[in-house]
Amino acid sequence: MSFFSSKSGNLIGVDIGSTSIKLVQLSKSRSGFELVSMAEAPLPRDAIVENTIIDTASISDALTEALRRARPSTKNAALAVSGNAVIIKTIKMPLMTEFELEAQIEYEADQYVPYDIDDVFLDFYIQGISADDPEQMDVVLVACKREVVEDYQQVLNEAGLHVKCMDCDVFALENAAEITDEHTAVTGSEYSLPDEDAEVNALINIGANMININVLIDGRSAFVRDQFFGGQNLTEEIQKEHHISYQAAEQLKIENFEDIYPDALERFYIDLTSELVRSLDFYGDRGSEFPVRKLCLSGGCALLPDIATELEQRLGIDTSVLNPFDNITIPSDKFDVDRLKKIGPMMMVPVGLALRNFDK
Ligand SMILES: Nc1ncnc2c1ncn2[C@@H]1O[C@H](COP(=O)(O)OP(=O)(O)OP(=O)(O)O)[C@@H](O)[C@H]1O
Numbered sequence: 001m002s003f004f005s006s007k008s009g010n011l012i013g014v015d016i017g018s019t020s021i022k023l024v025q026l027s028k029s030r031s032g033f034e035l036v037s038m039a040e041a042p043l044p045r046d047a048i049v050e051n052t053i054i055d056t057a058s059i060s061d062a063l064t065e066a067l068r069r070a071r072p073s074t075k076n077a078a079l080a081v082s083g084n085a086v087i088i089k090t091i092k093m094p095l096m097t098e099f100e101l102e103a104q105i106e107y108e109a110d111q112y113v114p115y116d117i118d119d120v121f122l123d124f125y126i127q128g129i130s131a132d133d134p135e136q137m138d139v140v141l142v143a144c145k146r147e148v149v150e151d152y153q154q155v156l157n158e159a160g161l162h163v164k165c166m167d168c169d170v171f172a173l174e175n176a177a178e179i180t181d182e183h184t185a186v187t188g189s190e191y192s193l194p195d196e197d198a199e200v201n202a203l204i205n206i207g208a209n210m211i212n213i214n215v216l217i218d219g220r221s222a223f224v225r226d227q228f229f230g231g232q233n234l235t236e237e238i239q240k241e242h243h244i245s246y247q248a249a250e251q252l253k254i255e256n257f258e259d260i261y262p263d264a265l266e267r268f269y270i271d272l273t274s275e276l277v278r279s280l281d282f283y284g285d286r287g288s289e290f291p292v293r294k295l296c297l298s299g300g301c302a303l304l305p306d307i308a309t310e311l312e313q314r315l316g317i318d319t320s321v322l323n324p325f326d327n328i329t330i331p332s333d334k335f336d337v338d339r340l341k342k343i344g345p346m347m348m349v350p351v352g353l354a355l356r357n358f359d360k
């Protein structure tokens with residue numbers, strides 16, 4: 001098993017989020033991608049806190065239930081880890097082969113990873129020759145606490161799955177974005193510098209407790225970040241404003257959105273906007289002279305009516321919602337096509353994981 005290893009035959013994408021487990025399996029033919037299996041199973045609140053497994057039994061039960069419903073034709077899985085346990089850094093290295101880098105990576109990583117190197121699971125991929133220095137290459141280094149990876153692996157193993165590929169939400173998001181209409185094809189040679197016409201899109205996946213951001217300049221990842229904020233903040237605002245339980249607030253949000261008191265929604269949007277401004281500033285502070293031109297939203301929060309218009313007005317940046325199912329055939333004899341198209345934005349991460357199986 002390794003981070004980013006792929007094309008290992010058949011794979012099922014397993015997204016263990018804080019509110020649900022989502023499974024997606026795809027096939028590819030000459031006419032494009034097709035959905036083979038899919039299922040969602042809800043998780044009790046607090047089964048996962050800040051991306052750490054707290055209640056293993058609940059997660060195992062939900063995974064078993066999701067597998068029973070999805071009936072995937074493979075036991076091989078791609079899984080994502082995210083949040084504080086994961087460190088993602090882009091570093092510059094002299095040009096060398098992947099094999100040579102493999103021998104040096106632990107030594108290099110030691111400078112960037114704040115944990116004992118023996119306690120982390122380490123991987124890398126060579127992004128290409130550095131745009132500003134053709135003598136060097138950009139290498140994306142990923143380190144995840146070993147105990148966190150092992151906890152997730154164990155849950156999958158107990159459900160009869162084999163983890164063939166570890167990924168991160170931000171990269172799965174990028175992978176899924178490549179099959180959407182908003183995708184900017186990587187152009188030019190690997191080390192051409194972007195110019196003032198560069199397309200700069202921020203992929204923003206807003207889940208229940210986490211926002212995953214990946215800023216792409218001309219289709220290449222330039223900045224990634226996970227932030228703890230999401231749909232549960234809106235549920236809590238509704239809970240406070242309406243004086244109801246968390247569950248009732250969640251139900252109101254999803255089933256009777258128009259009945260939410262405007263103050264609750266306004267407070268959520270103020271906080272969400274400042275969280276996003278913080279990340280975009282952080283991206284700018286890293287020395288990028290290319291401001292973000294477009295926000296591409298996904299995750300469960302992207303299902304909020306009018307979220308794109310709200311953020312566009314508040315941030316002054318073009319905003320759209322990504323739906324991976326726009327470009328995946330969904331057989332109508334097996335699936336409820338209308339429902340899946342509606343929840344598509346929430347399925348970006350598991351679709352991106354399932355796509356690890358294919359050359360694109
Ligand atoms: N129709 C809807 N309208 C508004 N919000 C919705 C809707 N459907 C789901 N959500 C919200 O989306 C969030 C769940 O999104 P998602 O499935 O992307 O999160 P997750 O992957 O489980 O969590 P995370 O990645 O943050 O740990 C919840 O806060 C939920 O209330």
Ligand SMILES: [Mg+2]
Pocket residue numbers: 016017018207208349
């Ligand atoms: Mg998620």
